Amino acid sequence: MFRQRRRLAELPTLNFLYLTSNLEVPVIDDLVSELKQLTLLGYDNHLWEVNRTQSGPVLLQWTRRQIASRTVEHFGHKNPYWLMKGHILPTAFGNRFI
Amino acid sequence: MLTGSSSAYSFSVGGIKQIKNLLSISFSNTEQLQSQSIFFPNSSNFHDVVQTNAATLRKLVLPFSYLLEMPNDIFGHLTHLEVWNDGSSKYVNELPRAFHHATQLESLVIRADGCLKILNTIRMGASTLIRLTSFKLLISNKEDSIYYATARQIEANTHCSALADFLRAVPLLQRLDLDLGMYVSFQILFPCIRELACLEVLGVNMPFNFRTNDDFMFLARHLPDTLTDLRLGARMETREILHPSTILPLVSKRTQLLFHSSLIRLCSASAEG
Numbered sequence: 001m002f003r004q005r006r007r008l009a010e011l012p013t014l015n016f017l018y019l020t021s022n023l024e025v026p027v028i029d030d031l032v033s034e035l036k037q038l039t040l041l042g043y044d045n046h047l048w049e050v051n052r053t054q055s056g057p058v059l060l061q062w063t064r065r066q067i068a069s070r071t072v073e074h075f076g077h078k079n080p081y082w083l084m085k086g087h088i089l090p091t092a093f094g095n096r097f098i
Numbered sequence: 099m100l101t102g103s104s105s106a107y108s109f110s111v112g113g114i115k116q117i118k119n120l121l122s123i124s125f126s127n128t129e130q131l132q133s134q135s136i137f138f139p140n141s142s143n144f145h146d147v148v149q150t151n152a153a154t155l156r157k158l159v160l161p162f163s164y165l166l167e168m169p170n171d172i173f174g175h176l177t178h179l180e181v182w183n184d185g186s187s188k189y190v191n192e193l194p195r196a197f198h199h200a201t202q203l204e205s206l207v208i209r210a211d212g213c214l215k216i217l218n219t220i221r222m223g224a225s226t227l228i229r230l231t232s233f234k235l236l237i238s239n240k241e242d243s244i245y246y247a248t249a250r251q252i253e254a255n256t257h258c259s260a261l262a263d264f265l266r267a268v269p270l271l272q273r274l275d276l277d278l279g280m281y282v283s284f285q286i287l288f289p290c291i292r293e294l295a296c297l298e299v300l301g302v303n304m305p306f307n308f309r310t311n312d313d314f315m316f317l318a319r320h321l322p323d324t325l326t327d328l329r330l331g332a333r334m335e336t337r338e339i340l341h342p343s344t345i346l347p348l349v350s351k352r353t354q355l356l357f358h359s360s361l362i363r364l365c366s367a368s369a370e371g
Binding site for chain 1: 207209232234236273275277298299301326327329
């Protein structure tokens with residue numbers, strides 16, 4: 001357990017996390033809380049910007065159009081865009097490629 | 099001038115043949131049609147356009163079957179090549195010829211759904227891809243069941259050795275994205291991936307037998323220290339394994355993580371069905 005906690009403290013630069021699974025929401029809440037530098041979070045067909053406030057992290061949800069198009073500008077960096085390109089991401093409009 | 103049938107996303111390309119000095123030509127299939135792509139109704143039209151722009155062309159996207167009649171000198175100028183399976187998987191054997199001449203290639207994307215033999219094919223000719231820094235290989239077949247995949251996994255173990263050989267031939271890789279579905283043999287691949295000294299971006303979907311904490315720790319031990327971006331797909335049978343205490347050791351000191359697991363839905367659907 002100590003080792004795991006020490007690992008959590010060694011994540012100062014993690015800023016993007018994307019999950020597609022049958023995760024329970026509290027797990028995502030835990031991740032947002034633990035990963036202090038997380039600025040973008042994806043779960044299934046949702047993506048949120050993570051805004052840190054004095055009262056805690058606030059998740060701002062992407063629009064369906066943003067999720068469907070998913071441009072480099074949306075991600076804020078070319079690397080996560082490149083990684084997701086060509087993969088099916090479920091959206092409200094059905095599966096589609098980018 | 100483009101004319102044609104919108105229902106089939108096809109166009110006559112008579113006017114296109116007159117365009118010169120193109121840097122990029124993209125022939126995508128309709129399922130992945132991109133906004134600036136053009137659907138060429140037959141290969142001769144496509145080859146005419148490519149040949150006309152041979153001197154300036156740097157990026158080319160085309161189906162496997164169109165590789166057959168593509169002149170060798172076309173590949174020598176390309177910095178980006180993307181090929182996709184149009185149902186003619188026998189033409190994947192043309193790839194080594196393309197590789198042999200593609201000495202300037204920096205980025206390679208291969209979409210070959212369900213075509214495992216391509217793992218063996220790409221090994222041939224890889225030694226000339228000395229400038230390759232970006233490689234994406236998508237061969238996952240979303241239609242396969244878990245039970246069918248069990249047999250395919252045996253086949254994958256053989257082919258993944260060939261993929262490992264390919265990766266050793268391109269040591270300058272900075273970005274690598276592998277979606278082999280359930281067929282990847284991570285025990286073979288990850289020791290090889292660990293040796294990619296320049297690798298910064300990695301995406302990989304793990305097989306159906308990747309499920310335990312020990313598997314996660316094996317993965318963590320073999321991720322290159324240079325990684326800044328990670329997309330990881332895995333099928334989990336229990337939610338407990340996705341607890342942060344399991345995931346976070348993988349991303350220690352890494353700047354970004356994309357955790358992608360379409361296979362989880364496949365497993366759930368099987369259990370419900």
